Amino acid sequence: MSLFQTNAWQDAWWAIWGSTPGFRHIQSCEQEVSGLYQDVYRLYGCIPIRCFQFIGTNYRRISTPRTEYNSLFHGGDTVSGQEPAFTELLDSGEWTEAVFRDVREDAPDLEILRRLAVSRGWSMRTLATDTAYAVDTRGSFQSYLAGLGSNTRLKLYNRRKILEGLGTVALENAWPNRVDEFFDLLNRFHRVRWGVECFNKESLEFHRCFLEQISKDGGGPSLSLLLCGDRVISVVYNVCYKGCVYNLQSGYVEDFHRKIALGTLHLGYCIETAFSSPTLQMFDMLAGTGKNDNYKARLATQHVELRSVMVVRSWLSKILYRLKDGTG
Template sequence: MSLFQTKAWQDAWWEMWGETPGFSLVHPGEGGVSGLYLDRYRMYGCLPVRCLQFVGTNYRRVSTPRTEYNTAFPSVSDQASDVIRRLTSEAWTEAVFRDVREDAQDLPILEGLAETQGWITRTVAKDTAYSVDTKGLFQDYLAGLGSNTRLKLYNRRKVLESLGDVKLENAWPDRSDEFFGLLNRFHRVRWGRDCFNEKSLRFHQRFLEMVVGESGVPELSLLICDGQVISVVYNVCYKGCVYNLQSGYLENFHRKIALGTLHLGYCIETAFGNPALTMFDMLAGTGKNDNYKTRIATQHVELRSVMVVKGPLLKILYRLKGRAG
């Protein structure tokens, strides 16, 4: 069970976006699986679609914070059979299961079910999630990195410390508004837009308030140099794993310092130093200029987003689309 299947994440997401016209909850997330809901709309303004999706995701109509490691099937076989019965009886025309682990049971179950039912399956996206195994020693981890990566992640601390007093602080809970304000400000400079809009900010605040009740530990990390916050990293610890959800930093701070990578190094070292933690998960996604995660990670998992098409008209449409492509 990942952070994204907690009641905190699932319920906070549905509180924010569940009232979207056309949305209706089919099954709430519980027992380590993602919830399911139907999104009713008209494709191209005319073709009616009933799209079954994971709570936390939306394929076409709504943009929300990304929800990864989704799963529909519990490990207990009789409960998994209940989900299969729901899939075969629910009146949906297409289903989109986003960011499912390639090594999970979901994909073979879905593909096998589609074959027996005469449904079409399509892969609509692929991605890779990266993580660091933190069960060993931090110095051993550093020794296994490339020299340039080690320089950015750790060795440039000496340069930073020469500029003033350096410290790390957790902005949760009293300074969370300041933290997210800085995150948005740093993103506006780097990307030309906020990291989180007003609704997404409410979602994250609500999620953080609730995840504490499930033994989650928010870590809104502030990297401070000479009294100035120069970088922020949004982490949440849950069931032995640190989930690195977002980050932002002061652009063009120093020509020798890659602030984002350096701050990650501090956070990864902290995870190594906590015996209750076994992984630092950087999730999917890449940086602005290159995929820095490939050089920092010690392991990765492939994610796949799959569409299952049941409606007769949609099956014809997607078959024609496939031939045209």
């Protein structure tokens, strides 16, 4: 079970976006299984769509914070026993298509979906693939550093000497007393780097709601502030849950120093902290890449492939997608 299948994440998401016209709750999250809902709307204003989706995701209509490692079944040896209930859910429901985003390739979910689609005459399309990156923190930080390339090690760790020469360096956790300051800084840094804010009003409300509830699920926010002197120069949004640190977002002062990759350097402090904790085994950087290069691939010690798929039931939709995909 990941951070994204906690009640805190799923309930906060539904509290903010569940009232969207056309959304209907189908199934709450339970253990490792993501919640489900149906989105009813008209594509291009005319084609009726009834779409099953994971709570935490939406295809086409709204944009929300990304929810990864979604799953349809509990793990372990009990998966086969869960198939009949899931099959009954799809057989009994009125739906046009089902979109299941960011499912692990190494989980049984995709193969079960494929078999079910073949048996029912539904089509199955891949919408996107991605890779999630993580660092195993159960060894020593020095051994981890030794395994990195020299340039990566320079950016992640060795440039600390330059930073420390510019002023007193400190790390602080903005949770729970400086949350507004943290998100204000994150949005400010993102506006400079990307031209848009990291989180809009609804997303900020979601994250605040999620952070307030995650302790009930056994998690702990780590809103990391990196200071040089009295100035906050970088922020990293982490949440610890079940032995893993989930790195959700980050932002930093653009062009702070020509020799310092500030975002990577701050990640180095966070990764070192994870190595030093006996209760943590993983620092998960999740999916996605940087603006200029895939820095996560160079920092990671392991990775997981993710796939987003669509199962199509409607005969009209199957024809339209075949034409779109060039397989007709």
